[in-house]
Amino acid sequence: MRRPFVRIVSIVAAIVCIVAVASCSKAEPKQAKGVEINMFQLKVEIKDAIDGYAAAYSAAHPGVTVKVETLGGGGDYGGALKAKSQAGQMPDIFVIEGLGGYNIWKDYIADLSGEPWVKDTDLAMKVDGKIVGFPVAIEGYGLAYNADILAKAGIDPAALTTRAAYEKALAKLDSMKKELGITAPVSMAASVAGGMWWVAAQHNLACYWGGGLAFDDTSVIDKALKGELDEARFTQYAKYLQLLFKYADQNILLNGSYDDQVGAFAQGKTAFLHQGNWVDPNLKQLGVTFTIGYAPHAFLDTEQKGLYLFAPSWYCVNSKSPNADAAKAFLTAMATTPEGHDYMVNKAGMIPAFKSVTLKPAGQLSQALMAANAKGGNYGVFFGMLPDGAGQNVFGPIFDLFAQNQKDLPRFISDMKKAVADLPKM
Amino acid sequence: MRRHRLVSILFVAPCVFAFAMNILIPFGFGLYYSMTDWNGVNPDINFVGFDNFAGLFSSPDFIYSFLITVAYTAINIVLVNAVSFGLSLIVTGRIRGRNFLRAGFFIPYLIGGIVLGYIWQFIFNNALVAVGKSLSIAALQTSFLSRPGSVIWIMAVVNTWQYAGYIMLIYVAAIQGIPASLMEAAEVDGANYPTRIFKILMPMMANAFTISLFLTLTTSFKQFDMNLTLTNGGPATRFMDTPIKASQLLAMNIFSTATANRMAEAQAKAVVLFVALVVVALLQVAANKKKEVEL
Known part of the structure; x- marks a missing residue:
């Protein structure tokens, strides 16, 4: 009595298996109308x-x-x-x-x-x-600012159109930290660990690719894709990045997550935030009431007024x-x-x-x-033209390392030069 | 007899089928894809031989990942087994609340690696830093996770916290399997506690060491989830004059290669991981087996 039963069960089991697999591969029947x-x-x-x-x-x-x-x-x-x-x-x-x-x-x-x-x-x-x-x-993005803090410090955001202007403004904010109730002038993130490589190594680096050029001018990144870094231009950019790093909240810069970075700005602990318009819902959720605007990422010696749109x-x-x-x-x-x-x-x-x-x-x-x-005069964002993984796996660690060793500007430039030279092989 | 055979085959069939579909066939495909230029979508796949493998051993990030995976595994094996052996001695001793302690030590193992990584990340990045600031302890004011030189030690500590309770259970079972008469005889003969541990207990539970070392070795080598959530590969460090991620273990290196749409290259890395793991695990088991004793 028992043996046929066993056999039936095992046969049924085998059939169930086969049917299950076969039905997976079959396409669902199309609906007849519509x-x-x-x-x-x-x-x-x-x-x-x-x-x-x-x-x-x-x-x-x-x-x-x-x-x-x-x-x-x-x-x-x-x-x-x-x-x-x-x-x-x-x-x-x-x-x-x-x-x-x-x-x-x-x-x-x-x-x-x-x-x-x-x-x-x-x-x-x-x-x-x-x-x-x-x-x-x-x-899109620029450098978001807390208008109330800047007004208290006597800084006109409209004047922030060159690197020199930023240098002066950031130094002033840094010296007035106690009065303004801020922990650092800038909320910026660059850490691989916090998953924030993209703020520095993608969005900030995009300033180098497109800043100060016509909206669809891809000449700088075209050159980079062939392995060439424009050293004069990149040095100006690197100095601007160095400035942001120097005046950033160091704990957020080196370890912070997205929430840490946006939260610090929303609580009025920093005057600037390096993020795009996608933080609007986060800021609303965090109950932000102060006025916010965008200042341009002005890294060149010459004047820059545009934002980065993409x-x-x-x-x-x-x-x-x-x-x-x-x-x-x-x-x-x-x-x-x-x-x-x-x-x-x-x-x-x-x-x-x-x-x-x-x-x-x-x-x-x-x-x-x-x-x-609507006003025009903005800059294009071209990091999407880079090979897959270049931002996360190549530039990310370079920017993280520069954030750890902020004084070593030549090293950062030579690292980037080497990385860009390897781009055509990726 | 032939009917028996048919029944056996039918009984085994579902398992063989599942094993083939889930392990054997994907493994064969994996080997094949590692020798192609497949990107995950492109239907025309070209066979490129060992090109993917040739590039691996000159790329700094892969060599580094390989080396720290070996280092991390070594640290982990020692740490996890030392701690769990110590714990097993405690909970098999004559102390109160043994069962409570056993359960307590085991609980971290029930927390998933992803959750656990986030919890410890918060402890290292926020809680310890805040403590350091309020008590003005300079050593705590920068996060332990942002120190490239020691980050894999931190990962090993977290892993030990999670895994030691599990390995402890294996040791507890082994200790309980040793006849009490052996230990008592040794005690009567005047052997002190350390001697009894090293000369009687440890040789008698050699098979438990074999399985525990094997488990810690393979899980450390394949470590991924906690790596992803605790450190995400960071911080950056310099190796062979190239900036790379200081705590990116092999599994995560494979993952980030794959998510950059380099499927074939990632597959080649996975094959290297597989071969390395098989070789190391076989050596370990062979070495440990020699030390086992039959009762």
Whole structure:
């Protein structure tokens, strides 16, 4: 009696295994009617907003359903997208963050040159004259300042347009620390340990790549990609960085996390913060009431007045998807309709990269950026052109080491020269 | 007999199947990808032979990661086993609250490495620094995690705190397996406590040392989660005249190579880690086995 039972159980077990595996590899059956657009994006902070917009769009367009999946909590988006493509579930709209991403996914990226929103923006992703990416938003940065502290110290932020002016202002703030109630003039982070390499080795270094040049002038980084560092220009930049490091809160600089860095500024413990407009929600959450503005990162001996503006990521349309046209229409609606503008500005709290948008964002830093964008004379941000991993694995440790040994400027310059010389091999 | 055989095969089949799908096949793919230029997506994969491996041993960050992984493993083996052996002697001795102590020492092991890394990061970066400032102790005012020379020692200490309780349990089980009559006989013969530990206890529990050393060796060599959250590879230091990350162990080096879309290169590094681990572990087990005694 027992043996047949055992046999049946084991056969059933084997069948279950095989069926389970076989069903994994089978594609899900397509819905009979209507188009389903699958979007996969990585900005957790806009999840609710984009879900709401997608639902409204689906309701307004019978036969079209937009489904948005958001990768949460700083997960590895590139890895997740790779997993999806390997599983044959490549989304119709996905996100890339620069040329590195483009090179990986170029087989899947549709040409968007003919889209109506292209004329309305400076920040679409362009490769070889073709438009390939829809700019998700404008982000940007300068050196954020606490206007109240600067006023108390008698410093006019509008005068901070050269390195010499910064040197004087920072020295003055440093000497008045007790009266102003600050622990250090600048809240800056550079540590590999705190995961903050990107503030120094990506965003600050971007000043060297693009500062003081025309918005789309990539000559400095083009040279670097061929292995050449402009030493005269870089020395000026390095002196500016040295200045920021010198007057930064050292514990935050060497160990601090994002929360430490932003928190110190929000509590009025520093006069300056080296961060972009994405800290607006954090500042609001921390109950900031003082006036904030952006001063330019003026590292050159000559005057610099612009801020650094960029699109941090782009939406791409999957060219291999049968729903590519519907996906394009969805993006076009986002860029050109009042509902789309309302979603981007009021719901998602982003600064749209489209000039025809007239709505104003809520955050102080975002407003400063939008004003700068309207005024013009800003600088481009080109770190996305660097090979993958160059910022995190190569420049990050160099900047961290310079933060530890701030007096050794020649060493920092020679380290960077060597690292840039190796870029073509990466 | 043939029916029995069929049943055996069917019984083993699910396990073999799972093992093949999860271990054998991915391992084969891994070996293959390590000899290609695959970036994780690109469908046309070119075979490049041992190019990925050739570059590894001239890149300072990899050599450094390899060396500190070996150093970290050595520190860890000594520290974890010394501490856990000490703890096991305490909790098998005649003290009060033995069971409570056993549970207490074991609890850190139940906290995940990720959480534990963040907790200790807070202790080192904030709590100790604050204590140093308020008591004006200069040594505490800069975080222990920002000292490139000693950061792997700090990691070993944290790892010991987590792992010693687990290894302690293995030692406790071994000590309890030794007949009490042996220890009593030695005591009657006039052997003092250290002599009894070194001459009777330790030889009798040699098999526990084999397994404990093996476990600490392999887990230290593959250390990743605590490394990521506690130090994130930082701070930076200089090695072979190149700035690199002072506490980036091999597993994390592989991870950051892979996340920079250098899948094939990362795979090659993983193969090197695998080979190194197998060689070291086999040597260790062979050496330890010689010392084991049968009762």
